[in-house]
Amino acid sequence: MTFLDAPTIPPEVLQLWKEKQSSAFQEKISALSETEFQKDYLAQFFGGPSLASLKGLGPEHIDALLVKAHNELKAGSIPAACDTLMLVMALDPNEDRAVYTLASILQMKGCYYDAGLLYMRYIMLKAMEPRGYLRIGECLLGDDHIAEAREYITGALSLATEAGDTLTQQQAKTMLSQLEQRDSAVAL
Template structure:
């Protein structure tokens, strides 16, 4: 599809938008969302946290609770904490990273992949995101994409001082996969 016109064909864009709005309004009504403060806040472009009046300090306290659960090995509760943080504060990259980490540590690499992609969409220069993403790709059997992710991790780590450990890890993974995938 080259552009939006190809998708809509000869339909008038204003008509299409009216139909979309009818669909959204119908969904909101049938789901009981009309008048819901959070739904209305989201429609206004706010996060749920903003609509609820949560401050950055409040969110940092919630993050600390989840992080402590993750560090203590309570992966189920950590995952729950970070799922909720991602829902109410979806633009905070570290929430997605920690949700991915909790799922990866719990042996759910396929789920963690999406979380790391969300993290990388918000913080595309972070080599740790590419490393964890690559690990999950390896765990699900996608060696070629994992190799590419490790290459991206190395490239990002080379750009910033203080990323020697990430760079060494990425290079080690690249070497390992290159040898394993050689004919």
């Protein structure tokens, strides 16, 4: 099982939510597939106000916290940086810079499953950003899910080519080449 198989909404939350709805609404919901329900749930989640905005915090406050996390990383205080990034994500779950940075830290620590979940969140926020797909591929490689990794790396290459992102293109090509060499060595 990879992080790709993780449910978007915990099953117990999904069940409780369905039980609390009116019978007419339950009929409508029961006609939806779980994927359609999750898309609707996520649309509501992404569309609502952030805790930061409810508390009167503006983008400059989020930026200040991100600078703090950056300084903590530069100083080698990774736990403090992770705490600051988690605070940013609690204040604004749609802050893609915090999601990506925290995912990168987890990936570097070898926590591929958790990093992969955050990269999945990142591509929900930035669907056309090839780096997110490439990083998911790296996490899948780290957990030895080669076929799935190849799909994400190929997707990253395609998106990077469309976007003119030469750095991500080169990284994806290198990784695909290494996978081909691995396949050749295994075939022998």
